[in-house]
Amino acid sequence: QKEVEQNSGPLSVPEGAIASLNCTYSDRGSQSFFWYRQYSGKSPELIMFIYSNGDKEDGRFTAQLNKASQYVSLLIRDSQPSDSATYLCAVTPDTGNQFYFGTGTSLTVIP
């Protein structure tokens, strides 16, 4: 069983819409949760992190964490073509030795 699972997509949304990206994880003791954006040919870039249940908002981005359901999501409001990228979910276990990454969800925002 994979530690972190994401729908690989591709996910396509029209410009201005809300993009919803989802991630589930297997280790119930996981403590920290991260979303990275990776443009084609580039390295991952951290865009959000969340440690507590609930929502965390940063500009157009909202991370949502539900530890009971072992589920973390990223909402992108007012999606822009520049948001087109692969979004990677990362989780650190209770021991905190490494980051477990999902395989990423490819997002395309259509002008």
Next chain:
Amino acid sequence: GAGVSQSPSNKVTEKGKDVELRCDPISGHTALYWYRQSLGQGLEFLIYFQGNSAPDKSGLPSDRFSAERTGGSVSTLTIQRTQQEDSAVYLCASSFSQGGTEAFFGQGTRLTVV
């Protein structure tokens, strides 16, 4: 430094040769990670260093791979007797402490074994 620095950016090597990849983490970051990303694939964990503790080598794919971190700062990933399946982008990341705080990636080294 301002960010994680990796060198070289690109490396083409012949099958069977040894290569060294370098990572200079963000100043003050005690945790350092190496990942590998093959074309169109996710990130594969290789090795993790935290301060002066013994590294977590559980992700190294074979004994041809090794890594060291000198003085708790710069790290070198060495691949001996390279094979074509080693071709990938090797990514280094650092964080302020062990997993649980944000990690920042370098630009990566694209390794091509011919």
